[in-house]
Amino acid sequence: MARPLSEREREILDLLLSLEVPGIAELREQAPTAQVVGMCECGCATIDLDVDRDVTPPSPLGRRYGPAVRAITRPLPLPPNAKVTDVTGVEVKDADVYFTVHLWVDEDGWLTGIEISDLVLDNPGDANPFPPAEDFYPPRLEEPRSRARTGSSRRWLPRRRR
Numbered sequence: 476m477a478r479p480l481s482e483r484e485r486e487i488l489d490l491l492l493s494l495e496v497p498g499i500a501e502l503r504e505q506a507p508t509a510q511v512v513g514m515c516e517c518g519c520a521t522i523d524l525d526v527d528r529d530v531t532p533p534s535p536l537g538r539r540y541g542p543a544v545r546a547i548t549r550p551l552p553l554p555p556n557a558k559v560t561d562v563t564g565v566e567v568k569d570a571d572v573y574f575t576v577h578l579w580v581d582e583d584g585w586l587t588g589i590e591i592s593d594l595v596l597d598n599p600g601d602a603n604p605f606p607p608a609e610d611f612y613p614p615r616l617e618e619p620r621s622r623a624r625t626g627s628s629r630r631w632l633p634r635r636r637r
């Protein structure tokens with residue numbers, strides 16, 4: 476069931492479309508027609524998007540493999556109730572967490588989703604909602620990949636907050 480983007484989802488979409496590169500203008504035209512058509516089953520804030528392909532142009536930023544744009548947060552405190560344990564299984568209460576959001580554009584040039592990930596949280600589903608746009612560094616263009624990356628997310632050791 477399609478639904479409109481939440482205010483925060485719209486904020487993150489706008490953030491990811493705020494860089495100035497050829498092909499971004501087409502995505503900005505698609506963005507107002509975007510609707511959420513799916514959510515990640517793990518409970519994180521990742522969303523699948525659909526746009527109106529009849530009234531907007533495709534973008535040359537489409538990727539066959541991998542996302543088109545990414546933005547990362549500055550170090551943030553853990554989300555409420557989120558848990559982080561170190562390699563010995565001891566809970567780390569004061570860990571920093573860094574989130575990455577990725578904008579997915581299919582190979583035909585249409586917006587298809589926004590993905591959130593991190594390398595610290597025990598449960599990836601705790602990455603919800605998206606952090607506010609002000610917590611992110613400016614977005615960067617992703618280089619096209621030649622093949623799909625394997626789905627393993629390497630876990631980093633949590634760093635203690637000072």
Ligand SMILES: [Zn+2]
Nearest residue numbers: 515517518519
């Ligand atoms: Zn998820």
